[in-house]
Amino acid sequence: xxxxxxxxxxxxxxxxxxxxxxxxxxxxxxxxxxxxxxxxxxxxxxxxxxxxxxxxxxxxxxxxxxxxxxxxxxxxxxxxxxxxxxxxxxxxxxxxxxxxxxxxxxxxxxxxxxxxxxxxxxxxxxxxxxxxxxxxxxxxxxxxxxxxxxxxxxxxxxxxxxxxxxxxxxxxxxxxxxxxxxxxxxxxxxxxxxxxxxxxxxxxxxxxxxxxxxxxxxxxxxxxxxxxxxxxxxxxxxxxxxxxxxxxxxxxxxxxxxxxxxxxxxxxxxxxxxxxxxxxxxxxxxxxxxxxxxxxxxxxxxxxxxxxxxxxxxxxxxxxxxxxxxxxxxxxxxxxxxxxxxxxxxxxxxxxxxxxxxxxxxxxxxxxxxxxxxxxxxxxxxxxxxxxxxxxxxxxxxxxxxxxxxxxxxxxxxxxxxxxxxxxxxxxxxxxxxxxxxxxxxxxxxxxxxxxxxxxxxxxxxxxxxxxxxxxxxxxxxxxxxxxxxxxxxxxxxxxxxxxxxxxxxxxxxxxxxxxxxxxxxxxxxxxxxxxxxxxxxxxxxxxxxxxxxxxxxx
Ligand code: GLU
Numbered sequence: 001x002x003x004x005x006x007x008x009x010x011x012x013x014x015x016x017x018x019x020x021x022x023x024x025x026x027x028x029x030x031x032x033x034x035x036x037x038x039x040x041x042x043x044x045x046x047x048x049x050x051x052x053x054x055x056x057x058x059x060x061x062x063x064x065x066x067x068x069x070x071x072x073x074x075x076x077x078x079x080x081x082x083x084x085x086x087x088x089x090x091x092x093x094x095x096x097x098x099x100x101x102x103x104x105x106x107x108x109x110x111x112x113x114x115x116x117x118x119x120x121x122x123x124x125x126x127x128x129x130x131x132x133x134x135x136x137x138x139x140x141x142x143x144x145x146x147x148x149x150x151x152x153x154x155x156x157x158x159x160x161x162x163x164x165x166x167x168x169x170x171x172x173x174x175x176x177x178x179x180x181x182x183x184x185x186x187x188x189x190x191x192x193x194x195x196x197x198x199x200x201x202x203x204x205x206x207x208x209x210x211x212x213x214x215x216x217x218x219x220x221x222x223x224x225x226x227x228x229x230x231x232x233x234x235x236x237x238x239x240x241x242x243x244x245x246x247x248x249x250x251x252x253x254x255x256x257x258x259x260x261x262x263x264x265x266x267x268x269x270x271x272x273x274x275x276x277x278x279x280x281x282x283x284x285x286x287x288x289x290x291x292x293x294x295x296x297x298x299x300x301x302x303x304x305x306x307x308x309x310x311x312x313x314x315x316x317x318x319x320x321x322x323x324x325x326x327x328x329x330x331x332x333x334x335x336x337x338x339x340x341x342x343x344x345x346x347x348x349x350x351x352x353x354x355x356x357x358x359x360x361x362x363x364x365x366x367x368x369x370x371x372x373x374x375x376x377x378x379x380x381x382x383x384x385x386x387x388x389x390x391x392x393x394x395x396x397x398x399x400x401x402x403x404x405x406x407x408x409x410x411x412x413x414x415x416x417x418x419x420x421x422x423x424x425x426x427x428x429x430x431x432x433x434x435x436x437x438x439x440x441x442x443x444x445x446x447x448x449x450x451x452x453x454x455x456x457x458x459x460x461x462x463x464x465x466x467x468x469x470x471x472x473x474x475x476x477x478x479x480x481x482x483x484x485x486x487x488x489x490x491x492x493x494x495x496x497x498x499x500x501x502x503x504x505x506x507x508x509x510x511x512x513x514x515x516x517x518x519x520x521x522x523x524x525x526x527x528x529x530x531x532x533x534x535x536x537x538x539x540x541x542x543x544x545x546x547x548x549x550x551x552x553x554x555x
Contacts, residue, residue: 003177004136007184008134011141012127012134031067035066035069037245038068038069038248038249040070043078044090045078045081047296048090048304051302056097058280058346058348068248072091072101074105074118074119088107091105093308096308105118123231125240126231127226129240139193141190141192142170142222143183144171152169164221166220191226193223194223196265197265198220203217204218207276209276209278209348210278210349211279218261223262235259235262239267248276250275250276254281255282282294283324283358284358291357309390311425311426311428312367313371313374316366316423320363327352329346364423367423368423376410379409379413380406383398383428384402386425391425391429397429408435411528411536434522435536437544443523444552446523448523449525453508454516458508462492463517463546463550465489469482470534472534472538476532479531484510486513487510490507491508492508492513518530520545521534
């Protein structure tokens, strides 16, 4: 028995399976030739980052478009950074963003045959692979303490050489297997390192699906593959997992490009063919003229929960992220009058590589377009669901009378050019509160923005006449003609044009009269279509409001 096999047996005495057992257990998938197996592999270190949602969305889209498989793998080997419960939270948030998995880690029971999908439950698999590496002298135990490694780094910094555990600095790679066995038997703690054959002075060319060929220094670090807690590091774990889960295309953030040489070297050492890699650009934010990566600590937009709490329709964030992923997507939405990401012919090769700038105005634009397309009932139901969690004040209004609320939301909806003034559910309360008498009273206690060139007396006579004459049974255009009639009786011209040509003869024009009415009923110049407001408020409430204004103006 070779000395390396003895060393491997000592370290993994209970491991009897081999790589070929794993090959049989996790056979290649039988899928179409062009099908891509992609995955989303978050670490449970907190909330879902907007950049991670971007990655998940792209990976999901590609798997769907190619009749492939999209799976979720929880990368939880860094137990120190793990935040309790965040794995479950990730699942919930992906669901909220309608990213459904075909396979993978789920709260109760994993879905799919290539699991377990939680790295902390895959230790046995990693150990089988590491045993193979040890047997073939491709890995070795390292007994260096943290202090020794610190000293090494400091020495290297002084010598101005590349820092890290490699080449002549990698002390333990020169221990004989016999010495290693002795140390282990005497109880010395250790980790296991990969034995690199690279040289950082040599360049290699690797390929990235989006970036094409990348020329980069070879890896020569003897990276840790198994930590003292017997769990692997990311570098090693993802190689094993992407191989045995039969991933064909790894989609991840560009922060991993610099580690690609390590990963490819590991695939080669194991004689596995590496999947394709696509490194997505980071999402950036412009602050004081400088671009910086959306950061968990600094930027509220870094967490998808921010958008959920503010009441953005989830589709809007997805659509927005897709517009970052492919710049042609926005034009496609216009040409096809659609926001169905499923139908968009996405091409990852066309992804822009400049870190995308997070643009809240663009998100708001998409959100307004998407909300404008919802039926009133759907908007009412969804905003109510949101209000239950995030807005007691809106919920209270909705609960007074759901149908009334729905009717308010229906104003200028379901027409060719629907009103587009709501970007998020959080906008609704401010926009509709005037429909509720008590809130209207609060609003009119402030100064009202009447046009100061029109005399109070004129306003009073107009409103008085309106109360008397308005016919609630007329349709919108007949009603507007009737309004002209009423307005003309107190001296308003029937159009802006007529008024312009003869200003002295009139007190204003019908538009001014409509504005008086609008302000009197809503407290603001900005409100939806007047006729709709009158229809909803109805005569009794309208008269009450107009009498209040008359009283206020007469004081
Ligand atoms: N767990 C890694 C991360 O959260 C995933 C990288 C990958 O997708 O391979 O960044």
